[in-house]
Amino acid sequence: MIVLSEMLEVNSFNGWRETGGIKWRAEIQGGNLVIKVICPRCGRVGNLVRANHRTRVGFRIVHSASGWGCQFGWTQPEYDSLRSIYYSVRKRGRF
Numbered sequence: 560m561i562v563l564s565e566m567l568e569v570n571s572f573n574g575w576r577e578t579g580g581i582k583w584r585a586e587i588q589g590g591n592l593v594i595k596v597i598c599p600r601c602g603r604v605g606n607l608v609r610a611n612h613r614t615r616v617g618f619r620i621v622h623s624a625s626g627w628g629c630q631f632g633w634t635q636p637e638y639d640s641l642r643s644i645y646y647s648v649r650k651r652g653r654f
Contacts, residue, residue, distance in 0.1 A: 578647075579640025583607070585648045594648050596620050599637045600629045607645055618645060 575582045575597075582597040594607040598620045605620040605628055618641045621628040631637050 578644050579637075581637065581640045581644065583644050592648070594645065596641070596644070598622070598629050599640075600631075605629075607641060609645060616642075618642070 574584045574586075576584060581599055584595050586593055586595060595604060596607045597603075598605055600620075601622075603622050605622040608619050608621055610617045610619045610630060615633055617630060617632040618638070619628045619630045631641055
């Protein structure tokens, strides 16, 4: 059921933008600015967060409240697109 509702939300593409082939949108949840991304690896919707592992900055797309998600390091081709999405939203602090 949860996956079905996520897929219906993704297929409508209301407010989704695209950068480097990755669809994303910024929204406010509980007073916090959240970047929703359609994961280029598994196709599920998740929150884009920065993952810093010993000075090498990477990004995670967290798919569930338990923290499960896909991780993208600086050597992967999706890294540049995710980086531009993350910093364009976080530097501006708005949509």
